Amino acid sequence: MKTWVPKKDDVVEKKWFVIDAKDKVLGRVAVEAARMLRGKNKPQFTPYADAGDFVVVINAAKVRLTGKKLEQKMYYRYSGYQGGLKVTQASTLLKAKPERLFWLAVRGMLPKNTLGRAQLKKLKVYAGDTHPHAAQKPEAYQL
Secondary structure, eight states, X not given: OOOOOOOGGGOOOOOEEEEEOTTOBHHHHHHHHXXXXXXTTSTTOOTTSOOOOEEEEEOGGGOBOOTTHHHHOEEEXXXXXXXXXXXXXXXXXXXXXXXXXXXXXXXXXXXXXXXXXXXXXXXXXXXXXXXXXXXXXXXXXXX
């Protein structure tokens, strides 16, 4: 008997899920979002196929960081020019762009290739508690 290997066309339809990040730890929520984006929560998971669902994260501005990460965690960007290293503290990023903070956390958990970039496009992050994806009828996901 042969082992059934799912192809790209065998992937079932993609669902939409809403995760409320209010008063939740950033890493814990990001892990669940990354698992759902990759499709690891489905029985037909295949590492080389995009079998994941769409994930909408609301209340990203109200996410928690444990320990001293607000003061000690740094995010680095480099422009490519000499002296072009920009350093941003996690607390500053949480106040200015909470969507970016969550996006960076999930991006680090996905594959670093074209498949990972395609899966990251299915992540929608919003700082507040409203989102424009009501037409897709997303299901609430409990952590």
